[in-house]
Amino acid sequence: MTDSRPEHSPIDHFSVVDDCLQIGDRSLTDLAARVGQTPFYAYDRALMTRRVEHLRASLPDGIALHYAIKANPMPAVVRHMAGLVDGLDVASSREMQVALDSGTAPGDISFAGPGKSVAELEAAVAAGITINVESPTELERLGAIAERTGRLPQVAVRVNPDFELKSSGMRMSGGPKAFGVDAERVPELLARIGELGLHFRGFHIFSGSQNLRPETLIEAQSRTFELALRLADAAPGPVEMLNIGGGFGIPYFPGEKPLELGPIGEHLARELPAVRERLPRAEIILELGRYLVGEAGIYVAEVLDRKESRGQVFLVTNGGLHHHLAASGNFGQVIRKNYPVAVGNRVQGTEREVVNVVGPLCTPLDVLAQQMEMARADVGDLIVVFQSGAYGFTASPTRFLSHPEPVEVLV
Amino acid sequence: MTDSRPEHSPIDHFSVVDDCLQIGDRSLTDLAARVGQTPFYAYDRALMTRRVEHLRASLPDGIALHYAIKANPMPAVVRHMAGLVDGLDVASSREMQVALDSGTAPGDISFAGPGKSVAELEAAVAAGITINVESPTELERLGAIAERTGRLPQVAVRVNPDFELKSSGMRMSGGPKAFGVDAERVPELLARIGELGLHFRGFHIFSGSQNLRPETLIEAQSRTFELALRLADAAPGPVEMLNIGGGFGIPYFPGEKPLELGPIGEHLARELPAVRERLPRAEIILELGRYLVGEAGIYVAEVLDRKESRGQVFLVTNGGLHHHLAASGNFGQVIRKNYPVAVGNRVQGTEREVVNVVGPLCTPLDVLAQQMEMARADVGDLIVVFQSGAYGFTASPTRFLSHPEPVEVLV
Numbered sequence: 028m029t030d031s032r033p034e035h036s037p038i039d040h041f042s043v044v045d046d047c048l049q050i051g052d053r054s055l056t057d058l059a060a061r062v063g064q065t066p067f068y069a070y071d072r073a074l075m076t077r078r079v080e081h082l083r084a085s086l087p088d089g090i091a092l093h094y095a096i097k098a099n100p101m102p103a104v105v106r107h108m109a110g111l112v113d114g115l116d117v118a119s120s121r122e123m124q125v126a127l128d129s130g131t132a133p134g135d136i137s138f139a140g141p142g143k144s145v146a147e148l149e150a151a152v153a154a155g156i157t158i159n160v161e162s163p164t165e166l167e168r169l170g171a172i173a174e175r176t177g178r179l180p181q182v183a184v185r186v187n188p189d190f191e192l193k194s195s196g197m198r199m200s201g202g203p204k205a206f207g208v209d210a211e212r213v214p215e216l217l218a219r220i221g222e223l224g225l226h227f228r229g230f231h232i233f234s235g236s237q238n239l240r241p242e243t244l245i246e247a248q249s250r251t252f253e254l255a256l257r258l259a260d261a262a263p264g265p266v267e268m269l270n271i272g273g274g275f276g277i278p279y280f281p282g283e284k285p286l287e288l289g290p291i292g293e294h295l296a297r298e299l300p301a302v303r304e305r306l307p308r309a310e311i312i313l314e315l316g317r318y319l320v321g322e323a324g325i326y327v328a329e330v331l332d333r334k335e336s337r338g339q340v341f342l343v344t345n346g347g348l349h350h351h352l353a354a355s356g357n358f359g360q361v362i363r364k365n366y367p368v369a370v371g372n373r374v375q376g377t378e379r380e381v382v383n384v385v386g387p388l389c390t391p392l393d394v395l396a397q398q399m400e401m402a403r404a405d406v407g408d409l410i411v412v413f414q415s416g417a418y419g420f421t422a423s424p425t426r427f428l429s430h431p432e433p434v435e436v437l438v
Numbered sequence: 439m440t441d442s443r444p445e446h447s448p449i450d451h452f453s454v455v456d457d458c459l460q461i462g463d464r465s466l467t468d469l470a471a472r473v474g475q476t477p478f479y480a481y482d483r484a485l486m487t488r489r490v491e492h493l494r495a496s497l498p499d500g501i502a503l504h505y506a507i508k509a510n511p512m513p514a515v516v517r518h519m520a521g522l523v524d525g526l527d528v529a530s531s532r533e534m535q536v537a538l539d540s541g542t543a544p545g546d547i548s549f550a551g552p553g554k555s556v557a558e559l560e561a562a563v564a565a566g567i568t569i570n571v572e573s574p575t576e577l578e579r580l581g582a583i584a585e586r587t588g589r590l591p592q593v594a595v596r597v598n599p600d601f602e603l604k605s606s607g608m609r610m611s612g613g614p615k616a617f618g619v620d621a622e623r624v625p626e627l628l629a630r631i632g633e634l635g636l637h638f639r640g641f642h643i644f645s646g647s648q649n650l651r652p653e654t655l656i657e658a659q660s661r662t663f664e665l666a667l668r669l670a671d672a673a674p675g676p677v678e679m680l681n682i683g684g685g686f687g688i689p690y691f692p693g694e695k696p697l698e699l700g701p702i703g704e705h706l707a708r709e710l711p712a713v714r715e716r717l718p719r720a721e722i723i724l725e726l727g728r729y730l731v732g733e734a735g736i737y738v739a740e741v742l743d744r745k746e747s748r749g750q751v752f753l754v755t756n757g758g759l760h761h762h763l764a765a766s767g768n769f770g771q772v773i774r775k776n777y778p779v780a781v782g783n784r785v786q787g788t789e790r791e792v793v794n795v796v797g798p799l800c801t802p803l804d805v806l807a808q809q810m811e812m813a814r815a816d817v818g819d820l821i822v823v824f825q826s827g828a829y830g831f832t833a834s835p836t837r838f839l840s841h842p843e844p845v846e847v848l849v
Contacts (some may be wrong), residue, residue, distance in 0.1 A: 144742055
């Protein structure tokens with residue numbers, strides 16, 4: 028009988044020495060001692076660098092890369108990424124401050140979000156970053172700020188496309204949406220930008236995220252270019268930037284395979300010349316968050332207890348959903364599935380077993396691994412949740428049950 | 439044609455004056471001005487007081503009430519509750535400090551949680567609070583602490599029952615579980631408590647939460663008493679406390695009705711004499727969190743934008759899932775349903791419409807109301823999410839996208 032259950036895509040970007048996971052050229056147990064506490068998140072800067080290099084090698088020249096800070100806003104991570112990519116995308120005032128702190132030029136920072144307050148818009152105008160306008164109200168606010176302050180807002184239009192990105196983790200386009208301006212209403216908005224005398228920078232067209240199918244991403248990119256070229260005819264000035272979004276996924280769950288970049292790069296190379304010809308002054312931007320940092324991070328918790336209950340083993344750790352909501356299956360997942368999880372200081376072990384890894388919270392939602400095979404672990408061992416570099420710490424309810432917070436380190 | 443779609447249970451515990459919601463004897467708009475920012479959570483102390491009074495009137499004498507701090511650990515709320523109930527239950531060291539700060543006697547505080555660290559256990563022993571032991575490992579740790587420090591641990595046994603509480607929001611008993619010690623193994627643990635010479639206080643038997651069916655709760659209570667009486671025979675000393683858990687739910691979603699207390703009180707009155715006879719020294723404790731504070735709280739956000747997209751209206755607010763994860767449908771819900779939501783400063787309004795209420799985050803998960811009928815609202819109006827006094831602020835990923843935090847006030 029062959030076991031054909033889907034498996035996790037192998038985690039081969041971290042090495043293992045003497046059966047102990049290595050991160051940033053040191054062993055996990057060493058790192059835990061240096062951090063001085065568990066749980067912690069550790070992000071590997073070399074892996075981020077390698078990821079950006081690999082991406083650039085797969086893409087045609089002339090595609091600019093932006094890092095979407097929301098994936099991981101730790102200032103040290105943002106500074107590291109700022110040195111690798113061509114620009115940063117922010118989603119709040121605080122993220123804007125972190126982006127500016129990194130030394131990135133305001134012209135290479137853009138700000139998107141369906142609900143920007145007047146204070147946020149004022150700060151963004153004062154900083155000189157590009158504001159992705161998402162509604163007529165927002166545009167009028169920017170007009171008023173320009174008049175009141177004498178500063179010239181730099182604006183792009185975020186477009187809610189008239190197509191959908193299929194099979195995405197999160198669909199964010201097509202149909203009625205809170206994000207951006209419906210494609211069919213963009214021409215009015217462009218005319219109004221001209222009337223208000225704001226500086227028009229270009230378009231932001233984002234159709235989804237966490238997609239693992241090259242053919243879907245390719246189709247979305249084609250339709251994005253098509254839409255941008257159509258809209259450019261109504262623009263009040265030359266298109267200086269065209270942010271085509273990202274949507275590149277990473278494999279989290281059993282059966283998921285890493286995204287193949289080859290076909291995407293080839294397709295972009297084929298389409299780019301025509302786009303360049305029509306929009307000669309436009310920087311073509313790919314905006315990625317999770318794809319750049321997600322695989323470079325791990326979450327580490329310590330086993331506090333090993334107990335058996337009615338035939339199952341439970342490893343109770345000091346970490347859980349309060350630190351890593353997504354890994355517990357409670358952030359946008361309909362059916363809970365396991366992230367890749369291992370015993371970091373005993374990766375293969377001498378004995379294997381099927382266990383549940385749970386957190387310290389009084390809720391059955393607090394699960395890090397359900398009936399998963401791993402090395403036999405005991406109190407003091409370190410449980411590692413992989414694929415945790417994006418939407419981990421900041422996407423988690425850290426105050427829930429008032430337990431201590433995890434530390435974050437960049438190694 | 440009659441519209442038979444399920445509706446939200448009416449929110450009649452807040453009054454409305456001049457079409458504006460009142461909380462703590464003042465209008466919501468006044469309160470917003472006093473708070474000085476949106477979003478905020480507001481908790482009404484009078485409603486908490488009334489809820490406890492109502493509960494006491496429905497229960498037989500001799501049932502002690504405990505407040506489970508995890509539902510809402512705001513120190514001002516805990517202090518208020520401490521004055522109303524007979525004890526507090528905590529789930530972490532930090533919660534223990536808040537409980538002790540409230541002036542509650544250590545003997546009236548108990549600590550549960552499947553993963554307590556050695557440091558937490560030491561602090562709990564030093565404080566003299568009751569520790570609900572959840573595993574043999576934990577018991578041995580307490581034995582070692584007693585020996586090392588000369589302090590006498592006060593221990594109760596948390597039991598994983600051999601029955602299930604059906605139709606609960608969260609089932610926490612029956613089958614293999616991380617919580618407590620399997621009922622069938624409790625006698626061994628009791629013997630060991632005797633050997634270690636720890637102070638035995640009693641049992642904590644918790645079978646689920648957020649239940650709206652009296653018959654289910656009644657059955658669980660019966661079986662809990664039965665189990666406790668059976669286990670008491672093996673106890674190393676008299677049972678001084680029997681915490682029968684809680685599990686009382688509040689109505690969140692369309693079609694849900696408030697829990698009827700009558701049958702529960704009558705049933706407890708019938709069962710109590712026999713339990714008292716067998717366990718004459720036991721305080722019988724009902725431990726409730728959500729039921730005591732959930733309905734007393736609201737979450738308030740301000741409309742930043744009103745936009746239309748392909749035939750639907752979107753009210754974009756400055757609050758969302760980063761402040762109130764449960765209301766966005768991302769905390770333990772399989773299918774997203776709307777919490778009760780209204781325009782607080784215009785409850786009925788002159789015009790009604792069906793809208794989506796969304797937050798400022800760049801994710802389609804950031805939804806507070808989906809296609810819900812409410813008064814027509816515009817920029818500056820206050821959106822209120824009811825039933826938000828429990829598992830709101832602290833159960834939310836406040837750092838997600840680095841937006842400002844909400845304020846909490848007790849009025």
